[in-house]
Amino acid sequence: MGGDVRVRRARGQHRRRRADLRRARRHRRVRRAERVRRHRDLHGRVRRVEGPVRETVMTQKIRVLGLGTMGGRSAAAAVAAGYDVRGFDPSPAAREAAAAAGVRASDDAASVVADADLVLVSVPRPEHVRALATEVLVKAPAGAIVVDLSTIDPATARAAAGQLAESGVTYVDAPVLGRPATCGSWTLVCGGPAAAIDTVRTHLTATVAAKVIHVGETGAGSVVKIANNLMFGAINAITAEAITLCQRSGVDARTFVDTVAESGAATVSNLFREIAPKMVTGDDDPAFALELLAKDNQLALDLAEASGAPAPLARAVVDVNEIGLGQGLGPRDSGAVVKVYAELGGAR
Ligand SMILES: NC(=O)c1ccc[n+]([C@@H]2O[C@H](COP(=O)([O-])OP(=O)(O)OC[C@H]3O[C@@H](n4cnc5c(N)ncnc54)[C@H](O)[C@@H]3O)[C@@H](O)[C@H]2O)c1
Numbered sequence: 001m002g003g004d005v006r007v008r009r010a011r012g013q014h015r016r017r018r019a020d021l022r023r024a025r026r027h028r029r030v031r032r033a034e035r036v037r038r039h040r041d042l043h044g045r046v047r048r049v050e051g052p053v054r055e056t057v058m059t060q061k062i063r064v065l066g067l068g069t070m071g072g073r074s075a076a077a078a079v080a081a082g083y084d085v086r087g088f089d090p091s092p093a094a095r096e097a098a099a100a101a102g103v104r105a106s107d108d109a110a111s112v113v114a115d116a117d118l119v120l121v122s123v124p125r126p127e128h129v130r131a132l133a134t135e136v137l138v139k140a141p142a143g144a145i146v147v148d149l150s151t152i153d154p155a156t157a158r159a160a161a162g163q164l165a166e167s168g169v170t171y172v173d174a175p176v177l178g179r180p181a182t183c184g185s186w187t188l189v190c191g192g193p194a195a196a197i198d199t200v201r202t203h204l205t206a207t208v209a210a211k212v213i214h215v216g217e218t219g220a221g222s223v224v225k226i227a228n229n230l231m232f233g234a235i236n237a238i239t240a241e242a243i244t245l246c247q248r249s250g251v252d253a254r255t256f257v258d259t260v261a262e263s264g265a266a267t268v269s270n271l272f273r274e275i276a277p278k279m280v281t282g283d284d285d286p287a288f289a290l291e292l293l294a295k296d297n298q299l300a301l302d303l304a305e306a307s308g309a310p311a312p313l314a315r316a317v318v319d320v321n322e323i324g325l326g327q328g329l330g331p332r333d334s335g336a337v338v339k340v341y342a343e344l345g346g347a348r
Pocket residue numbers: 065066067068069070071088089090091094122123124125128131132149150151152176177178179180287288289292296
């Protein structure tokens with residue numbers, strides 16, 4: 001009899017252990033299922049998402065709008081760093097090039113930003129940013145941060161920031177100091193809320209930038225960039241002018257460029273070293289198109305007029321660029337302005 005009781009107890013314990021095991025397994029399954037539907041956004045807040053995710057920094061969803069010279073390299077750098085990257089560009093050629101670098105490229109901008117953590121924008125002009133802010137970026141999820149790498153005016157940056165704030169999206173103007181080939185080492189000059197810039201800094205330095213510098217409130221990054229590109233425009237035009245002066249005065253342009261570039265003269269800049277030899281050989285394959293430089297220098301002139309800053313050189317540079325655009329040189333490299341000088345008669 002006593003033996004029967006022991007057997008029944010043992011069977012009961014066995015049933016309870018099996019039930020416990022089943023409960024534990026069920027619990028683990030639920031936990032696992034929860035994990036695949038949650039991840040942390042850029043602010044560390046838990047967000048529900050579709051599909052399996054690992055909770056590492058690389059699960060951040062970087063979306064890129066504009067896959068041209070700068071945006072295409074940015075998207076490729078994010079892929080190389082292991083991020084989840086999708087991109088949009090209206091140009092099929094830009095999408096194809098990005099896809100070859102591993103970017104999931106789409107022609108549907110709204111779907112690209114729909115689950116974004118971080119959106120990089122790299123489009124040519126302020127009107128493109130205005131259109132994206134109104135039609136696309138407002139569809140990014142609340143909590144997303146938009147980092148605008150485009151060179152635009154500060155008023156457009158402030159307007160975009162105000163518009164996106166209404167849907168809980170933070171906008172940072174973060175134009176690029178750097179050339180396409182140096183993607184990964186760029187300096188981004190950022191205007192906007194310090195907390196948002198701190199939040200995205202790791203992701204930007206893991207992909208496109210060596211330095212992410214907070215220069216002030218929204219729009220401040222754009223002012224720094226426009227001022228920098230005014231110096232670019234002046235060096236670009238004066239280099240073309242100096243080369244033409246040498247040629248018309250009987251000195252070989254190549255000799256002028258090589259001598260000055262290797263002289264240690266205070267006038268020599270990295271830009272001079274890059275563009276002057278190309279001007280001499282007539283190589284105007286676009287690294288930075290003249291039409292973009294002309295846009296930037298016009299923004300500088302507009303800003304000078306609006307702020308009351310004297311800008312006689314900006315006026316002169318804008319004039320040189322405009323003649324180049326009139327000659328159809330807009331899509332060529334900025335150094336193509338040397339052709340403007342070739343066409344112009346000088347005072348004798
Ligand atoms: N190229 C440079 O050396 C350089 C350096 C610093 C900053 N910038 C600035 O970066 C920005 C991009 O320059 P880039 O040289 O890559 O120009 P780009 O013309 O090579 O590329 C711009 C891309 O934006 C796309 N685009 C146009 N409208 C769009 C929209 N509404 N949505 C999404 N994509 C759109 C175009 O199809 C194109 O592929 C510009 O504002 C430029 O002034 C360029």
